Structures are given as C-alpha cells and as structure tokens.
Amino acid sequence: MKFFSRWVLWVALSALGLQLFFLARIATLAVVNPESTTFERSEAWRLLTQKDRLRWSQRWVPYARISDTLKRAVIASEDADFVNHEGVDxxxxxxxxxxxxxxxxxxxxxxxxxxxxxxxxxxxxxxxxxGSTITQQLAKNLLLSGERTLLRKGQEFVLTLMLEAFLSKQRILEIYLNHVEWGEGIFGAEAAAQHYYRKSAAQLSAWEAARLAVMLPRPKYFEKLPQSAYLSHRAEIILGRMPAVELP
The missing domain is CATH 1.20.5 (Single alpha-helices involved in coiled-coils or other helix-helix interfaces)
Incomplete structure (x- = not known):
C-alpha cells in the first residue's frame, strides 16, 4: 500500500511538472518567436529518413507583414468564431x-x-x-505528438486554455500562420506565398489567400492537385465569407 501511494504521488508530481513546463514554454511565446514546432520537427525527421533530400521552407514574418486577406481567409475557413471564443468552439x-x-x-x-x-x-x-479551433490546432502542432488518444486530447484542451490565457488572439494567429503546414516541407505563410505564387505573404490577393486557406486541412494532397475543382469551388465560398471576418 505504501509503495502504491508513493507511485501515485510520483505520477501526480510528474504530471504537475509537465504542466508547469508547458506553462513556462507558452508564457515565453508572448515575447519569443518559436523556431519550430513539435510537428515540424517530426516532419523534418520523416523527410530525412524517407526522402533522398530534405526540401524545407519556413521563414518567420511578423503579423503586419502577413496580408489581411490571408488572415481573413484562414479564419473564415478554419475557425469563423476565432476572435470570440475562449479556445474551444x-x-x-x-x-x-x-x-x-x-x-x-x-x-x-x-x-x-x-x-x-x-x-x-x-x-x-x-x-x-x-471541429478544432485555430488555438487547438496550434496547441497540438506546437507541443504535442500526432497520436490520437483521449489523454493527448485532454492535454490539447489544457494547452489551449493556457494559450488563450497567456497570449492575445493576434499573437496566437501570428504564431499559427508562421508555422502551419502548407505542403511537404512548406511551413508558414511566407513560405507558402513564395512557393505557390512567387510573392511575399504581404502581397497575396484575396483569391490567392482563399485558395491557400482551403488547402490547410490537407496541404500535401492539394499541393499535388492545384487544379482541383473542389479547391476552386471551396475558395469561392471562402472568398464570399471573408468580408464579414473580424480580425484580432
């Protein structure tokens, strides 16, 4: 019984230590730009072990240098109530x-x-x-593995609340847009704009932004099918929703 009590205490302290570690990491994001995410590192390892060469493109750009059209398109496509909810819709x-x-x-x-x-x-x-919000997606990609378990989902929920508590909506969106995947080895708005349209993220038109936003759930798939009828049709829908989107 004594051994069992010590084991429970050790597990509880370990869980608490992990949450404090996550809390410290998230608190620093208010002032420090993350160099990479857990998902990016796992993708880099996958590409290094499965491909002959590593194709990688990711460059941080500040919030002001990402076009408002892309911000509106991503919110319209991924999380329409982003500015109003507290992390979970x-x-x-x-x-x-x-x-x-x-x-x-x-x-x-x-x-x-x-x-x-x-x-x-x-x-x-x-x-x-x-049904994941932008904040939930950021929590998952930033600090968690890709496994799908109830325990990982619970941790994602806790991290989502931490992100919302310590960071502004604008900061959450800025980090998300700089690290979200837009194709194999393509991460962030600047890399996506340069790869698909040969221009900076600040210069994207509304139509280009809508197409990029529609790619997000399946970026590797749509990278191979740029002329997809679904991509064009869905982009038209997102384009119509963009004027009503409120930016943080």
Whole structure:
C-alpha cells in the first residue's frame, strides 16, 4: 500500500511538472518567436529518413507583414468564431460530433462485401470532421505528438486554455500562420506565398489567400492537385465569407 501511494504521488508530481513546463514554454511565446514546432520537427525527421533530400521552407514574418486577406481567409475557413471564443468552439465541436456520428452510422449499414469492394478500389471512407479551433490546432502542432488518444486530447484542451490565457488572439494567429503546414516541407505563410505564387505573404490577393486557406486541412494532397475543382469551388465560398471576418 505504501509503495502504491508513493507511485501515485510520483505520477501526480510528474504530471504537475509537465504542466508547469508547458506553462513556462507558452508564457515565453508572448515575447519569443518559436523556431519550430513539435510537428515540424517530426516532419523534418520523416523527410530525412524517407526522402533522398530534405526540401524545407519556413521563414518567420511578423503579423503586419502577413496580408489581411490571408488572415481573413484562414479564419473564415478554419475557425469563423476565432476572435470570440475562449479556445474551444463548443457549437462547432457539437456539429462535428453529429456529422461524424452520421458518417459512422451510414458506414455501419453497408454490407461487409461493399466495404471490401470499396477498400479494394481505394475509394474514400466517410470523412471525419474535426471541429478544432485555430488555438487547438496550434496547441497540438506546437507541443504535442500526432497520436490520437483521449489523454493527448485532454492535454490539447489544457494547452489551449493556457494559450488563450497567456497570449492575445493576434499573437496566437501570428504564431499559427508562421508555422502551419502548407505542403511537404512548406511551413508558414511566407513560405507558402513564395512557393505557390512567387510573392511575399504581404502581397497575396484575396483569391490567392482563399485558395491557400482551403488547402490547410490537407496541404500535401492539394499541393499535388492545384487544379482541383473542389479547391476552386471551396475558395469561392471562402472568398464570399471573408468580408464579414473580424480580425484580432
């Protein structure tokens, strides 16, 4: 019993120490620009071990040197209520759960033969909708691994609250736009603008910004399909929403 109590205490102290470490890291982000994220480092390692050469592009630019069109496009596409929520958009999360439940229910009604045939053809499975806010995405990419467990999701929630408590919305968006993935080895708004349009992030037009924003959920996929009909159609929708977006 004594050993068990000591073990529980050790686990509790370790968990507390980890949270204090995360808290200190996040507090420094108010004044220090992060050089890389956990996700970027894992991608760099993957590319180094799987590719003949490392193609990498990421350069920090301050908030003022990222076009307002891109800021509006990303918020319109990824997190429409960004400036108002406190890190978690519960309404969007509820809708995501409903869509996922409907997709799973539809899949469950298909026969085993149909599922096997679909898998053999390589057809897509029902899309799972995330509902994560920009702050949640930043928390995950900045400090966490890519595993999908309840424990990691819980840690993401705690980090999200920390980010919202210590950083302004403008700072959160600035860090996010400088480190989000926009293709294989392409990270941040400046690298994306240079790679896709041969111009700086400050010079992006509304249409170019909308297309970049639509790429974010699947950047590697859309990098290979720049003429995708879905990409153009979705960009038109985002373009229409951008004027109503409030910037931090």
């Amino acid at each position: 519960w309404e969007a999360l509820e809708k995501a759960w409903e869509k996922n439940a409907q997709a799973e229910a539809a899949a469950a009604h298909r026969s085993a033969l149909a599922r096997a045939a679909r898998a053999a053809r390589g057809a897509p499975t029902p899309k799972i909708v995330g």
